[in-house]
Amino acid sequence: MTRTLVDGAYVVTMDAGRTEHETGHVLVHGDRIAAVGAGAAPQEVRDTVERVVDARGCLLTPGLVNTHHHLYQWATRGLAVDETLFGWLTRLYPVWAGIDEQAVNVAARGALAWLARSGCTTSSDHHYVFPRSGGDLFAAEVEAARSVGLRFHPCRGSMDLGRSRGGLPPDDVVEDRDAVLIETEAAIDRWHDPSFGSMLRVAVAPCSPFTVTTQLMRESAELARSRSVLLHTHLAETLDEDRFCRERFGRSPLEYVEDVGWLGTDVWFAHGIHFDDAAVKQIGATGTGVAHCPTSNARLGAGIARSRDLRDAGARVGLGVDGAASNEAAGMLDDVRHALLFARATGGPQALAVRDALEMGTVGGAAVLNRSDEIGSLETGKLADLALWRLDTLPHADVADPVAALVLGAPPPLELLMVGGRPVVEQDEVVTADSVSLAGEVTAVHRELMSKAGEIS
């Protein structure tokens, strides 16, 4: 097994004591962290390794964890740019109706390569559009994650409440409920790996209250629990959704999901913006997770989650970029920064500390995915998922606090990104994908989807 030493960086471990080393080292052995320490590594350690990374002038952090995304949207960016969520969805559904294996694979490789470039080592994906003639879209995104090399949590999404039955999506992009459950279980059988160090875990993820029947919400929860996998959905993203739930179910979004068995340590919600005090308390008391997606929420003008209140209440809070159709940048470090800025813009100067924002992007995300014992911090025995940021160039040189340089400053060059000890980014270049040819492939897929939807000829 390969041994790599990252030596001389400012090390932010994000361990329980939030230990930081002004100058420190991390030893990687195979896919694990073999040692973390202060100062330069001793010569006897240096003598045992294949590679020494000179990390002077750099900041070493755990790899960032993305808890909400729709990878296929990488090929449908820049549309309906001034719309509300419901207006944006209504415009995009017909474009998404054209996706197939090729489109999903290309878009997912593009999105994941860019996530890697932004310091992300683990990403979830919530895929809920399955056109009848699209082929095996789940396999297409799994293959994309394998080729780029990120740790992956694909969520088998679903929609079964079309427009003719009072839902938002057109009938031709929704699925039959029984088919959803069969396909979801098949995805778990085929891909889910619960072992320590797993590169792939599947979650069950009906899309949202306004696209999914109550019966499918209930049966999805039963399926997930019978197979010991996690549950994920969108919740409390907009006031339109709040109105929809009150009109259709006579309940708030949180009351509705509680009715269908969707609270607990095996559940995480994307967004969680429009929660009142009682809802925040209940999310915390039940240990439910929230994927806070500040950039997407601001882009759609949906509002901003009460991240500080949710954390104080005991909720597990991580960060997500959300789909690239509502966050054209879709970089994880942007969301760490925006989580901080928007928390303070709405909650005042003490609403969130710089290190709390980085915590949500690392250990917070690991907790949301129930992987606190494996990822999210730099500790001996954990997986070697790490990001090494260069801070000695013009934008960051001499910023007094390196964590502030990362969170508040411009996105720094990414010197190295490792996933399970394997380099995915070196000196700002993704080494597992050809970014130039990938950009061309994404362009071709985008044009094909727009043409299929009749938006271009």
Ligand SMILES: [Zn+2]
């Ligand atoms: Zn989403």
